[in-house]
Amino acid sequence: MCARPICSVVAGVMAVLAVAASAPAQQSSEADREYAFASWLVENGLADFAERLVDQLARRFPDQAERGRVILAESLIARRRFADAEAIAAAMPKDSPRTQAVRLAIAKGYYRVGEIEKARAIYDAFFSQYKGGIPTDPDFRRFYMDSAYQFAKMLEAAGDLRGAAAAFEKVLQASQEEADVARRLSAELAQLWVRAAESAPAGAAREEMLKKAKALCDEIQWKGLDLWFGQSVITLAHIEIVRGKKDAAAKLIRDYMDILRQLDDILKKEEIPMALSPMAGARYLLGEIYREQAEAALAAGRSDEGVDLLVKALTEYFNVFARYAESEWAFPAGERSNDLKARLEAMGRKVTINPGPYMKNIIQARFRLADNLFMQRRYAEAAAQYLSILNQFPSFEGVGRPLTNLIVCYAHEKDTLAMRAVAEHIVERYASDADAPTGLLAAAKICFDRAEADSYLYLYNLFVDRYPREERTPMVLFSLSGIMRNNGNEEAANAYLQRIIRDYPDDQYYLRALNHLAWSHYRAQRFDEAVKTFRLLIEKTPPSHDRALAQFSLADAYVRMNDFTQAIRAFETLQQWLGPTGENPAYGQTSAEIAKNRELLRNATFYLGYSLSRLDVPPDRQRAVRATAVKMLEDFVAKFGETELAPKAMSIIGSIHLELGDSAKAASTFDELARRYPTSEEGRSAHYARISAAVELGRPDTAREAWNEVRREPARFSLDQIVRMGDLMRKAGLLEEAMQAYDLVRGNDTADRTQLEPALFGLSSAAYDAKKYEEAVAALTDLMRRYPRSGLFYQAKFMLGRAYRELGRLPEAVDALNEVFRFATDPVLINTANMELAEIQIRMARAFQQQNRPAEQREQILAALASYQRVIISGNDPKDPKVRPMIEDALAASVPLFLEIGFFDRAVENCETYLNLYPDGSRVSDFRRWREEARLKAVTAQP
Template sequence: MTKRCCCGEGARFGVLGLVFMLAAILPVAGQVIENLDEEFQFASGLVELGFPDFADKVVQQILRLHPDQKSRAQLIQAEVLISRRKFEDAEKLVVEMGMDNTKAQAISLALARGYYSIGDTDKASKLYTEFFKRYETRMPTDPDLLRFYQDSAYQFGQMLEMAGQTEDAIKAYGRILTTKPDKQTQRRILAKQAELYVKQAGSITDRAQQEKLLGEAKKLCDTIQWGGMDVWFGQSVITLAHMDLVKGDRAAAEKTLMGNLDIFKEIDQFLKEEGLPLSVSPMAGARFLLGELFQYQAETMEKQKRGQDEIVAMYGKSLTEFYNVFAKYGESDWGQTAGVRAGAIKSVLEDRYGRKVNVDLGQKAAAAVAGYFKLPDNLFRQKKYQAAVDEYIKTLNQFPETEVTPVALGNMMESYAELGDVLMVKTILSYTAERLAGNDTAALALLRIGKYYFDKKDEPMYMLAYNAYLEGFPKHDRAAAILFTLAGLKKQQGDEQAASQFFEQIVKNYPKDQYYPRALSQMAWGYYAATNYEKAVEGFRVFIKESQPSPGKALAQFALAESLRQLNRLNEASVEYEIVIQWLAPKNNPYGTSVADVKKNQELLEKAVFQRAYCYAKMTEPADSVADFRSRAIRGYDQFISLFADSAMAPPALSAKGTVQLEVGQHDAAMQTFDQLAAKYPNSPEGKSALFALTRSAMEIKLYDQARSAFEKMLANSKAYSADEFTRIGQLMLDAKLYPEAVKAFTHVRGSTEERALLERALFGLGSAYYAQKDYPNAVEALEEMMQRYPKSGLFYDAKFTLGRAYRETGRLDDAVKAMTDVFKFADTPVLLNQASYDLGMIQKEQGDKVAALASFLRIGLLADPENPELRPLVEKSLLESINIGMELERYDDVQDSAELYLKIFPEGEAVAMVRQVRQDARLRAAQQAAASAQPAAPAGQP
């Protein structure tokens, strides 16, 4: 077996080779495994190469032969779990074993490596930090733990390096050296540490600290160079040249590079011939640093205002070096930066000097730029939001508009959100929507921050994000879906108007989107639920036109018909109900495929047949078709009863049919229908009250003889009918001025129930009916009982007015005044107050108190609003009463005022001629009064 190298180097078995080797090396039953370390390492290698099932078989075989190796086997089993992303199961193993167990410690390192592989650097860093803190002053001795130690130290160093923690990265790499690795690994680590020392020195301005760091780098480079000529020797030379640049000694750096070019080329050639990766070639660093030197010289020439050709030539040399590093050594540590620098110099040559540069950096340049965002991206993934924001700002200032800018802005928004800086989130939102409008990646960034705030239930912020998205990216493929989602949220909140606006945007702007018909449907249903039937009709018609046969389309068609019926557009409604029937009546129609859908459609069909008949029963235009409509209604109800005899709507259908028959003069047929209703559906509300239905129907269409006849039959079998039904019939009779029948109905209620809702209504109706028949004593009795039982009745004012008038008719004038006084106590509207004043005036008139009566009538005539349609008749009557009483009292000025006001308000009134005549008489008599009062009195003592 070949031991794995901690830094990813060393021999690797081919896939097929591993499979065959597995078959060859699995021990047979009873065979003892001599080298367990090798077998466990082999099993671990199988996991790493993507063969966890084979690894598990190896471990199971080992356990059968060596059951005492359970702890080591658990380590491999944990690696298998981690390879399958079952991190929680692996963590449970660690907990079960305890962190003092070295195998558990090895599993924790395997977990860290697994988390790192999926980008969860936060968890990986935590596990690595905890582990290396445990071994800060010592080395592990367990062979399995050592096997993970080197790889983990190197990976931890990479993480720290990417996070900008250079000093900690150097320390992490140093841990590898304490394990006494092979010579090549040791030299590679020394080269990496030297490079990081120089990088750290270049990032600070403290000269003393800088010299110290560069001194450490120099020691490491010397150690490497004493070890012989190889790749790492070349890298140490590059590091030394880099040190000169950090010190500002460019001449020394150039001398070092140029003096060792032959060595770099030799190493480069060796790597090519051996098929080894060029990413470690020192030629990459050499050419990059030469590019930097040439660029510096070009910039110096610009400051010195040297010749343009000379400057361009030097920039060209720099571009050549950077481009070659980027093209040939793109995977090296220098390649990414070289691509960016090449792009910048290309722009200088083209934009500043107008030179054509035949260099195509292509997608690799974009990848190079993207590399600069790795540090802030990693900080963001580690949830180090402030540090991530700081790095994003630096990087975006250098590369403001690149392919990765939208993602960076999205991460910045989320970072600021986590930091609670709402103002910055809003600023970046606006910038992204405006400057990157139309960019799909930017659109996703806004959707991401919208989802962030949605999960936080922060409605103002997620609405701001989604609205910015819709404004900046209206053509994005998820725009309609977002609008639909927002509309749904608004509907849940009960904001139908806002929901409708979102649906309307979909309908207006996305007619080909899959959400278009759904938005149409939702709009229509929203209007329907809000009883905006006009809009519902428009929406359903468009939706139905755009939709394919489905249960939803059938339901929408029925709702369209219902909306038209609610609008009393019955002719149109009947047509739409007919369409529902045509769609759903045939078996195996395409409007319902599941059992549930078919059942729902049957219910729709049932309602459509019923409502179609209802429309025909109520349609009145054109007038010459009414007879035909009623015939269709009767046939429609017959069809319904035939098809849906067991339906809950069958009794109402029979009752409605009987009503139509009464209307068209088929009285005998109607009686038969109501008899059929009682016989066929005796337990239904309609069947139990067939005579009531007949009476009510006859009353509604003013067939009073038939109504009286049916009502008498109800009275003869009154126990079969409820007090509620008698109350309703009594009211119908009262409204139709059939007062004797109203008295009978209300009297029955009075003697059969104590239920307030019925008895209160019956007592008032009884009093009103008696009053209308001029049976004032009985009217008083009924109304007094009502007010005694229900002093705070909702019919208080109506009852008091009627009672007051009944008192007046029976000569109980004081009681009549008291009734009006009660009204004055509680009345709070002009109509009630003025009506009470009028009635009081009439009572005062009968009492003989004409002066008080005149005051009551004048109060109404002069102060009430004649433009109020409810008060206008009262004003007219009051003015006429004022005129008459004024003449009787010889108060001619009041008469003239009332007459003038009457003629002004009622110029076409029936009493105009009489009022004019009275006005003239009042003027004459007023003049006579004035003359009489002006005539001097006879002297004293004269006859």
């Protein structure tokens, strides 16, 4: 055969192998350039930048926003966010080429992470659209072809050879117009059919595959003499072997060996990948032939011949394995080599193999076999392979990757002990390998997904402890912090964050750690720590939305600390940064960021007004500062009246007016608040505030009106609020309304003690003040019955005494006061009870007087005098301001009684006590007059 046609193999191969590095299409517009740039960013590992750019482009070129979807999808796929990418595809027009491109990109992404079935489902759906034929549009046909090829390769790697062959047929069908490409594809397809047939049981289906392979080879051979011709020779020989016709296969190979050698030499000379050389297949098949012949010889007892043939076979296999390591024949050749070596050694032969310059190839080829098992998720087998190889080749360039895969295998197999053993071996023995640590993280992720906390925490902590300088360590520390926080261990979480802050100030997680730590302090109300951390965060963050948010958080922390001076400064700084509309591009690039900044600005305006309303200022500046706050909040309400903060702003305005004594403005503001925001918390409290303001202004009708609104829809208000309103109205003398309020609470089944107690007492007070003594008694009795140990016990007993007294039920009044005497130790309470008792005794005396029962009358007067004298005499310090008025009243009440019953000396004595104790008292003239009267009566009464 002449070499000349073979030389054309180079051109053909180069043409086929050449990457279609087409120049980027001329960008005709700025939008074209920018979208191409965004796509480039994704390809160059900057998917997050691409996403943000696409957001900006969507605003700049709204009519081309659709283009951004494809890039967004690419970006999401690059970041393994497949579900989000699928959501984008689902929202795109179903039949659009762009949509299909996105869906296939998702499929490729799935394939890359080992989700073969998901990838297959997408490809199947894509190709099912073309069952009738292939696309005619040239660009789309190319796309279809590339997709089919990728699908075929994917299936081949996953071990589905028949599926791969079917996909290959699609590629071939689409590439008929490109002769060189079609030839190569035909050669590959033919090989694939044979491999599929090899693994199928003998029968019609297998024969069918072999026939297809032969037909393709015949066509290749008929159309030219080139590299693919050489490949077809090997394939035809392989067909014969599968059919069991070794001699025919050997003959084919021998007949074409010269050509095959020439092709091999040309590839070597032109430095074209040797994986394409047909010599790999030829030598492998020769190895197969020799091996089977050896087995036959050994079986026939011809051991020397058998051994020679085994050595020949081993030589062929090993050469394929070593020289053509990239070829698909290398794996089986490697396996056969191992088997034969073991076989010969078992037969007592010493086998020495010198790999020479092919050592690296050999190692990589062996690992590729293990990798294939790994890809097919046959983890137990893969682990055994990796372990065996690592024991043979414990150190070489690239050892990190098989170590990683090994630990991942054990993680998948849930062999925790083996996994930990490998982990510790990695960190001890391979501490300086750059790839090996990945294994710990990969295994940890698997354990994390299975919620095996012991395992993943062990692995993550081992990683961060042993690889402090590893790029991913800050990220892992951050993840550990999150895990601890989710487990409720805030302290441990913060410890991880502190490590990032201390040890990795230049890492991307530094700022995130500061942010999380600041918020942890904030949540724990360690506001001073939060402030310190926010400050540092702000200092280290360049202008961005994150910085604006941190500034807002800082200001908010100051508010929580009631440091309104600092809060105001911080909010004002934020306002300067964001600008009047919140759209400063330095702080917000994407539409989402701009929207958030606007919200920050809005909230800052509110809190600035709030801070001004709370700021401690000297009295001479108060009005001015508060007026500023009012203006700010009024502007806020005008601009953002639909927001949740608007009613709060109005409530603050009303409070400011009240503070400044502007009751009319306060009332007007609260009215407006209740009218505009009736369902808001502030709107509901506004009624209380309205009532309060109305009372203050002396406008009971306004107060009643506000109360009636509450009464119409009491369910809108809390029971606490109603009690408070009742108290307010009672104190203002709106007794009927107060009683209504308290009754609402009493009649509500959901009222608890904190509401009922004050309501019942309030009701009794209001009723007493309204002279509805029966109702007062009823309410007090109810209170005492429900809560005998109430904190209002004494007040209730006193009131009960008074109410009974007013009702003329004097014995019951006395009983109520006796309860006070029984339990009280406080002198004020005892004195009060004595005064009350005296009142009752006097009433009783008057009643007897009317009944003309002088003896009982005198008895009661004496009893009343005793009560009064107990107040005057028994150990009370007249200088004590709490009891002094009572002593004065007791003296003032005693003297007339003493005069009445003729105890003139006692009357004089009491007068002199008063004049002594209260020389400037308001009743001095009365007591002087009484003293003179008593003295005179004392003289005239003497016999």
